Amino acid sequence: MDDELLAQSHLTRAQLAAEGVVGLALSWVDNAGITRTKAVPLRRLDQAVRDGVGMSPVFDVFLVDDSTTTSRFLGGPDGDLRLFPDLERAVPLAAQPGWAWAPADRYAQDGTPHPACQRLFARRMTEQARARGLSLLAAYEVEWVLRRPDGTDPAENGPAYGLHRLTDLSDYLRDLLQALETQGLDVQQIHPEYAAGQFEVSVAAEEPVAAADTTVLVRQTVRGVSARHGLRASFAPSFEPGTVGNGAHLHLSAWRDGRNLMTGGEGRHQLTKEGESFLAGILDELPALLVLGAPSPASHLRLVPSHWAGAYHCWGPENREAALRLVSGRSANAEIKCFDGAANPYLALGGTIAAGLAGLDAAATLPAEVNGDPAHLPTPPPRLPETAPEALASFTRSTTLHQALGDPLFHAIHSVRQAESTLFADQTPTQITEATRWRY
Structure with a gap:
């Protein structure tokens, strides 16, 4: 994590803590249109920003009923991705005291963009x-x-x-x-x-x-x-x-x-x-x-x-x-x-x-x-x-x-x-x- 990003993470964590936040929900939307999430304690924000939060690429082939299929390039139990929160969009959730939310981008473990990340596609x-x-x-x-x-x-x-x-x-x-x-x-x-x-x-x-x-x-x-x-x-x-x-x-x-x-x-x-x-x-x-x-x-x-x-x-x-x-x-x-x-x-x-x-x-x-x-x-x-x-x-x-x-x-x-x-x-x-x- 570079110094600028580390400073931003420290600032975001301090601002969220001042609002009484104890947990951060990271979200992405899958190809079935379902918003999925992983959450971390606020005290682990620096690690989440530095290393990402682990998730399986199988979510790219989840269906609306939570069953899965497979595809030519993605599917099955193998592999791992990292969720990186967008700190600029992090916000305390007014209707869920103690919680904040941030959208996440998905990257491979080697730091390259995940080719099926929908948010990166829109960008x-x-x-x-x-x-x-x-x-x-x-x-x-x-x-x-x-x-x-x-x-x-x-x-x-x-x-x-x-x-x-x-x-x-x-x-x-x-x-x-x-x-x-x-x-x-x-x-x-x-x-x-x-x-x-x-x-x-x-x-x-x-x-x-x-x-x-x-x-x-x-x-x-x-x-x-x-x-x-x-x-x-x-x-x-x-x-x-x-x-x-x-x-x-x-x-x-x-x-x-x-x-x-x-x-x-x-x-x-x-x-x-x-x-x-x-x-x-x-x-x-x-x-x-x-x-x-x-x-x-x-x-x-x-x-x-x-x-x-x-x-x-x-x-x-x-x-x-x-x-x-x-x-x-x-x-x-x-x-x-x-x-x-x-x-x-x-x-x-x-x-x-x-x-x-x-x-x-x-x-x-x-x-x-x-x-x-x-x-x-x-x-x-x-x-x-x-x-x-x-x-x-x-x-x-x-x-x-x-x-x-x-x-x-x-x-x-x-x-x-x-x-x-x-x-x-x-x-x-x-x-x-x-x-x-x-x-x-």
């Missing part, structure tokens, strides 16, 4: 954008369903988007806002959503890796505050079959020399040429990107028409039924509506950036926009893949994502998606929902 794609002179801002919306302790009764029964819900759960929502802001998160808004007991919180845009870190921390905080109020929170894409599920809409904008490429141009809806190409690349890859952004068989129970889930492979200005919505105005950005809470946020962001950069390189252009509900058009645009196997077939054909991810990570993701498709192949929508409802 690599961000750096590739920066090498092209682009800076990126991103944010995830977080939706969850809140239930009583037995998991069956909604936490409240107020109408969709209704003030009833805020009134009935005002103490809970107050504590959640306070916890998020105590942890340094810039909350933009919080509100009741459509489904029974469903809520949403939005935070300010950040650079991509920070945005993925933040959505992990937001969800952890929602869980912590919910538990302290005797409630359970689920971020699963399908909570009740046939009803609106939980999305995790990704907002992304690209900037050059301080100028937002998605506004102020001479193209359609004030898009710049580069902004259009970036969006066109994302739109082109959306069928394959579902494997990263809507990865579970449960995800496809959410992706139904006329539910604002983005089930159709199309784009439109301010169209909440299009998979790719162009958000206009001063904060113009792309909203990918088909992504959900089963996604690994680092993979979904990194893959989306890779697709956008491919569009830039190809000077791609957008097809005709879609206005209104695509399901009601005389000739609707094509649907996005309607099943996990269909999405996996698109992913398999994507040279853009394969090259961006690299062989070890691409094949590990492919194996996990294939194994989960097999796991749920004979399950009904109700059985799939029940099996995944409390996993995310």
Whole structure:
């Protein structure tokens, strides 16, 4: 450990100790979209920063039910990796007194980056954008369903988007806002959503890796505050079959020399040429990107028409039924509506950036926009893949994502998606929902 890093570790440990922290939870998100953790006593922070915390590479092939598969490059009991906490993101958890959290990067024992580290992948794609002179801002919306302790009764029964819900759960929502802001998160808004007991919180845009870190921390905080109020929170894409599920809409904008490429141009809806190409690349890859952004068989129970889930492979200005919505105005950005809470946020962001950069390189252009509900058009645009196997077939054909991810990570993701498709192949929508409802 160099002197600068050692000094940073000492400072972080002292700051956390002053906040009453005794334990640090290090987290990573696996290819099944599950946030895993290892924790260390705060007194061992220097050793964790110097040597890392041991973990098995088998986690790259964990499934949502905690069973494992194998892949061409990864899987099985052999090998070891090291988790290194990102001290700049270390923060005391407001809803879990005595605990702090930090995201972790994964390295091999010889100090080389683990080729299947999802967080390092997102950073690599961000750096590739920066090498092209682009800076990126991103944010995830977080939706969850809140239930009583037995998991069956909604936490409240107020109408969709209704003030009833805020009134009935005002103490809970107050504590959640306070916890998020105590942890340094810039909350933009919080509100009741459509489904029974469903809520949403939005935070300010950040650079991509920070945005993925933040959505992990937001969800952890929602869980912590919910538990302290005797409630359970689920971020699963399908909570009740046939009803609106939980999305995790990704907002992304690209900037050059301080100028937002998605506004102020001479193209359609004030898009710049580069902004259009970036969006066109994302739109082109959306069928394959579902494997990263809507990865579970449960995800496809959410992706139904006329539910604002983005089930159709199309784009439109301010169209909440299009998979790719162009958000206009001063904060113009792309909203990918088909992504959900089963996604690994680092993979979904990194893959989306890779697709956008491919569009830039190809000077791609957008097809005709879609206005209104695509399901009601005389000739609707094509649907996005309607099943996990269909999405996996698109992913398999994507040279853009394969090259961006690299062989070890691409094949590990492919194996996990294939194994989960097999796991749920004979399950009904109700059985799939029940099996995944409390996993995310």
